[in-house]
Amino acid sequence: MKRILTGAGASAFILGSAVAAFADQPHPWQWRFQEAATPIMEQIEWFEVYTLWFIIPITLLVLVLLAYCIIKFRASANPVPSRTSHNTLIEVIWTVGPVVILLALAVPSFQLLTAQYNPPEEAKITLKATGNQWNWDYEYQVEEPLSFNSAILQEGDRAAAGKEDKAKYPRLLAVDNEVVVPVKTTVRVLVTASDVIHAFAMPAFGIKTDAVPGRINEIWFNAEKEGLYYGQCSELCGKDHAYMPIAIRVVSDEQYNTWLTAARSDLNGANKALMMAVDGAPSVSVAGN
Template sequence: MAAAGAALAVGLIATTGAMADVVGAPAPWQTSMQAAATPIMERITSFHSYLFWVCVLITLFVTGLLAWCIFRFNEKANPEPSKTTHNTLLEVAWTLVPVLILVAIAIPSFRLLYAQQVIPEADMTIKAIGNQWYWSYEYPDHDDLSFDAVMLQDDELKPGQPRLLATDNEVVVPVGKTIRVIVTASDVLHAWAVPAFGVKVDGVPGRLNETWFRAEKTGIYYGQCSELCGKDHAFMPIAVRVVSEQDFNTWLAKAKVEFGSLDTGRGAIRLASAEVTAR
């Protein structure tokens, strides 16, 4: 317990600069997406912008067409209405143009979906297990290291830690590495979601789903459970700290000692990644 107490004491001091490390988190009055931290999120943001302008053009065209019809074909401007019932060219155009628009949307959409679903060769695997109402994590590539991550209460927050998003233990991964995330649940439906990574996957009891990400910038990225899972659904955050490979190895060595020697029950361990945060 002395080692855990020392780690916590150092962590309390080190986390005073935590705010500077926060990269992926919501901001007050934010209406746009969080800054992309992975190649997939960059493509999602790009596709979103592309669709936005497609929708703008369609809206302007339809609005202009409605305005033209209102002013050109009202009773005063057109007292004798046309009795035209068919126009082959017009009917082909209003069938073909929407089809071409949908194709222009479908092609980049399917490419993005393929990139999300087909997982490249992973450098590391993490298993995330949803519980009511906290997350458990396992590192099967690293001696089955495992721990729980529980939301910090208001009186437990350190300077710079965001309310309702900070957890007692963070998922720590190396920057620039392909991370495969296996997601499941122990009780009800949950969803592991980190907006800056462009990741959201359901955790289903008795089933393994998987996704991946490759963070390209160090810092702390926050997410939340995104599947209604009971009364404390809103209090089930996700915190991922992306560090250099050297810092990851330092954290890993310490985590194996701390999590291997203490009770890893719900919220029992408050391991602060002191060396990682201090750098």
């Protein structure tokens, strides 16, 4: 029965895999954000550029003023230092100016913060992520719950898992079991931990929250592009903190529903069928590779 289910699932995946997938991941010498895959991350990118219009001029102004003071008021050129105690105009400028700048930064930052905690619609999928030293337990809180563990993929297990392509499944980021969610669907993530503090972070989605034992933090995302996305635990949690990746595969609704049905009875077979469909499609590519 499992073989029949897995085979049917693979066929359904292949039929639905004509659309090119998108994915992003860290790259060597990367200094900008990963490409946005959610509306929230697009807002974060916009806010970063917006703040640079303030940061760069202020930094240059301070640099010019420092250079001016160093040159003009050096001991050799100014043997008798000024005894000026105050200047009303300057004091007004350096009081009012920062207030205006802070207001200009505060308004969009509060708008972004509000958007991060208020999804535009009720979540269709609730996923519980529990951090352990040093892996993740995931539970799909659906009508027929599905639970599994996700840990870093060991180099010796690549061939058996069918994940030998390090462009798609990079070292230190690839996992044995990815989280699978449908595209353009609001997903609620309940984040907690079983031992010490961890952090659930997915850069391309613009989400990051602590996983605290005995407490549940709630985040959400709505991925607009199909593909395989990588994140990591972002809270120092012990000796293997660097080996605790997060992988989320975004697929079509049909692929997700078929995978979920098959995964309840055969998770490994369902994952391989999904990989066969996605990785086997000639149009699938990883951004930047």
